[in-house]
Amino acid sequence: xxxxxxxxxxxxxxxxxxxxxxxxxxxxxxxxxxxxxxxxxxxxxxxxxxxxxxxxxxxxxxxxxxxxxxxxxxxxxxxxxxxxxxxxxxxxxxxxxxxxxxxxxxxxxxxxxxxxxxxxxxxxxxxxxxxxxxxxxxxxxxxxxxxxxxxxxxxxxxxxxxxxxxxxxxxxxxxxxxxxxxxxxxxxxxxxxxxxxxxxxxxxxxxxxxxxxxxxxxxxxxxxxxxxxxxxxxxxxxxxxxxxxxxxxxxxxxxxxxxxxxxxxxxxx
Amino acid sequence: xxxxxxxxxxxxxxxxxxxxxxxxxxxxxxxxxxxxxxxxxxxxxxxxxxxxxxxxxxxxxxxxxxxxxxxxxxxxxxxxxxxxxxxxxxxxxxxxxxxxxxxxxxxxxxxxxxxxxxxxxxxxxxxxxxxxxxxxxxxxxxxxxxxxxxxxxxxxxxxxxxxxxxxxxxxxxxxxxxxxxxxxxxxxxxxxxxxxxxxxxxxxxxxxxxxxxxxxxxxxxxxxxxxxxxxxxxxxxxxxxxxxxxxxxxxxxxxxxxxxxxxxxxxxxxxxxxxxxxxxxxxxxxxxxxxxxxxxxxxxxxxxxxxxxxxxxxxxxxxxxxxxxxxxxxxxxxxxxxxxxxxxxxxxxxxxxxxxxxxxxxxxxxxxxxxxxxxxxxxxxxxxxxxxxxxxxxxxxxxxxxxxxxxxxxxxxxxxxxxxxxxxxxxx
Numbered sequence: 001x002x003x004x005x006x007x008x009x010x011x012x013x014x015x016x017x018x019x020x021x022x023x024x025x026x027x028x029x030x031x032x033x034x035x036x037x038x039x040x041x042x043x044x045x046x047x048x049x050x051x052x053x054x055x056x057x058x059x060x061x062x063x064x065x066x067x068x069x070x071x072x073x074x075x076x077x078x079x080x081x082x083x084x085x086x087x088x089x090x091x092x093x094x095x096x097x098x099x100x101x102x103x104x105x106x107x108x109x110x111x112x113x114x115x116x117x118x119x120x121x122x123x124x125x126x127x128x129x130x131x132x133x134x135x136x137x138x139x140x141x142x143x144x145x146x147x148x149x150x151x152x153x154x155x156x157x158x159x160x161x162x163x164x165x166x167x168x169x170x171x172x173x174x175x176x177x178x179x180x181x182x183x184x185x186x187x188x189x190x191x192x193x194x195x196x197x198x199x200x201x202x203x204x205x206x207x208x209x210x211x212x213x214x215x216x217x218x219x220x221x222x223x224x225x226x227x228x229x230x231x232x233x234x235x236x237x238x239x240x241x242x243x244x245x246x247x248x249x250x251x252x253x254x255x256x257x258x259x260x261x262x263x264x265x266x267x268x269x
Numbered sequence: 270x271x272x273x274x275x276x277x278x279x280x281x282x283x284x285x286x287x288x289x290x291x292x293x294x295x296x297x298x299x300x301x302x303x304x305x306x307x308x309x310x311x312x313x314x315x316x317x318x319x320x321x322x323x324x325x326x327x328x329x330x331x332x333x334x335x336x337x338x339x340x341x342x343x344x345x346x347x348x349x350x351x352x353x354x355x356x357x358x359x360x361x362x363x364x365x366x367x368x369x370x371x372x373x374x375x376x377x378x379x380x381x382x383x384x385x386x387x388x389x390x391x392x393x394x395x396x397x398x399x400x401x402x403x404x405x406x407x408x409x410x411x412x413x414x415x416x417x418x419x420x421x422x423x424x425x426x427x428x429x430x431x432x433x434x435x436x437x438x439x440x441x442x443x444x445x446x447x448x449x450x451x452x453x454x455x456x457x458x459x460x461x462x463x464x465x466x467x468x469x470x471x472x473x474x475x476x477x478x479x480x481x482x483x484x485x486x487x488x489x490x491x492x493x494x495x496x497x498x499x500x501x502x503x504x505x506x507x508x509x510x511x512x513x514x515x516x517x518x519x520x521x522x523x524x525x526x527x528x529x530x531x532x533x534x535x536x537x538x539x540x541x542x543x544x545x546x547x548x549x550x551x552x553x554x555x556x557x558x559x560x561x562x563x564x565x566x567x568x569x570x571x572x573x574x575x576x577x578x579x580x581x582x583x584x585x586x587x588x589x590x591x592x593x594x595x596x597x598x599x600x601x602x603x604x605x606x607x608x609x610x611x612x613x614x615x616x617x618x619x620x621x622x623x624x625x626x627x628x629x630x631x632x633x634x635x636x637x638x639x640x641x642x643x644x645x646x647x648x649x650x651x652x653x654x655x656x657x658x659x660x661x662x663x664x665x666x667x668x669x670x671x672x673x674x675x676x677x678x679x680x681x682x683x684x685x686x687x688x689x690x691x692x693x694x695x696x697x
Contacts, residue, residue, distance in 0.1 A: 061477075101317055102594050103594035105580050107593075130318070130320060132316065153320045154321075175321065177481075178480070178481060178484065180477050
């Protein structure tokens with residue numbers, strides 16, 4: 001059981017849903033990333049997705065792309081990110097990395113899993129690793145009790161979605177839109193039905209991400225899933241830390257997360 | 270298997286061993302019967318893209334297989350290649366250039382004489398026909414030198430498809446005539462300001478567009494790169510170059526060439542030229558990468574010469590990456606070769622030893638350009654000038670009885686302004 005499995009076991013027992021913010025490691029610097037993670041944990045977030053900056057992120061919209069570019073311009077390396085994460089072991093909120101397979105492959109599959117695990121990370125989301133190409137990494141993750149969270153999208157055929165669900169561990173990441181990361185005002189009308197169908201196919205927790213940013217989204221989606229992931233809306237707020245007092249930005253990010261958490265907890269059931 | 274290690278240097282050596290020791294790719298065994306169903310050329314290739322694109326890639330694979338075995342599709346493409354593109358392109362004996370070098374006879378495969386002035390049209394017409402077969406309503410493309418952008422805009426105009434071309438803003442500057450042509454042909458050119466503002470960033474941006482538009486849009490990728498099935502499809506459409514060269518050699522000199530030379534950026538003209546010769550073991554094949562200013566990192570665009578296997582733009586192939594897995598900035602005088610990756614089949618041919626890869630510096634390419642202009646009255650594209658330059662060097666070392674074929678992949682008019690600028694800079 002990874003920390004993620006334990007998290008969802010507990011949340012389900014309490015009839016609660018997970019709230020998972022995404023941040024880019026090293027934007028604007030690693031010290032601030034650590035402060036944000038602590039702030040999010042203090043506000044009651046369930047888990048944090050830590051984006052490992054990559055030079056060629058094709059699934060990401062302008063906000064996350066720009067945050068990766070800012071971090072890479074500061075020459076931030078994976079080793080430094082792991083060092084920052086290792087300093088957060090007193091924080092009980094689980095962390096997972098969102099990372100390109102280009103980076104995992106370059107560092108070596110075993111070394112990446114062992115290195116991030118040693119830094120207190122519970123799993124990885126690898127947005128450019130398809131289920132067909134995932135066997136080698138999945139085997140290592142199984143052995144290391146490290147979650148390998150896979151993604152289903154609106155374009156995924158249903159038989160394939162079942163196959164992905166069977167291969168994913170920790171939770172299943174449902175991508176709400178056919179597109180790249182970024183805030184949307186409206187989410188696709190078929191979303192509820194698709195996730196509802198998927199819910200019938202697997203016991204694995206299902207979390208929805210991409211485009212989620214408003215309390216209305218949270219209220220709409222919470223009943224059909226186990227958790228929600230919010231990325232660009234958080235990263236955009238953190239981006240302001242470059243030219244504003246950091247304490248103010250930290251408070252704003254925390255309040256934004258708390259606002260969405262409140263919407264999540266306020267569900268009628 | 271690899272054990273975690275504290276020493277990053279050992280780690281990367283070990284990493285290399287892990288992947289190479291399990292390798293089914295062995296020297297001397299290059300097959301033309303690749304890729305396999307997973308898109309693997311030996312170890313290389315595959316599909317490393319977001320899940321969102323999988324269904325479209327599967328659909329494309331299925332539709333391409335059907336088209337390949339459909340005589341009506343082949344007939345339509347052949348008719349277009351003949352009457353619209355002007356194929357077959359001539360195989361021209363460059364006698365004065367050969368004399369100048371004093372060695373082997375240099376022959377040029379004149380892809381520069383195709384409609385739109387480069388080999389790129391062979392692929393875009395084929396993929397435009399696939400777009401129509403799949404019932405897709407819109408086309409996107411990336412371009413570096415602008416040749417693929419022009420060829421895509423042309424095919425889209427011919428078939429009435431709306432077309433958006435992504436182009437790095439640095440390339441928009443260097444290749445202004447092609448930007449103008451694309452607009453005249455009705456395409457929308459979207460300059461890309463991210464990263465190094467070159468071909469790599471244009472591919473990223475085209476992929477991102479495709480992530481949102483995949484239901485009704487086909488991405489006409491311009492080289493033998495990207496996720497399966499693109500490297501195979503582009504190679505197949507470009508293989509008309511090598512098939513014609515093979516027939517023309519047999520017809521003109523009664524045998525196959527001794528040596529075939531082509532430039533390699535992503536590697537589409539080289540793949541199209543080499544592929545039909547892969548099982549003719551007596552024919553030596555040489556690919557020329559962009560050597561840039563020097564062999565220092567950042568000064569060249571030669572992943573096969575100086576890079577290592579890794580992941581970029583959806584496939585596993587040689588790439589210029591730093592030790593952290595970030596793609597490196599590269600440099601070439603020529604926008605079409607200014608790319609940190611290379612098609613996976615080239616990595617396979619390198620690993621099997623079937624093709625030799627070397628590189629040609631910016632200044633050497635300029636000399637190749639000048640030599641062809643003055644000896645033969647042909648302005649080659651800066652990309653092709655790399656192949657010309659190395660072919661001259663190789664021809665000089667060989668006997669007059671030998672035949673060297675160079676793929677003259679494109680014409681140089683698009684480069685005239687950039688060359689003028691570089692010459693002024695060099696003389697000041």
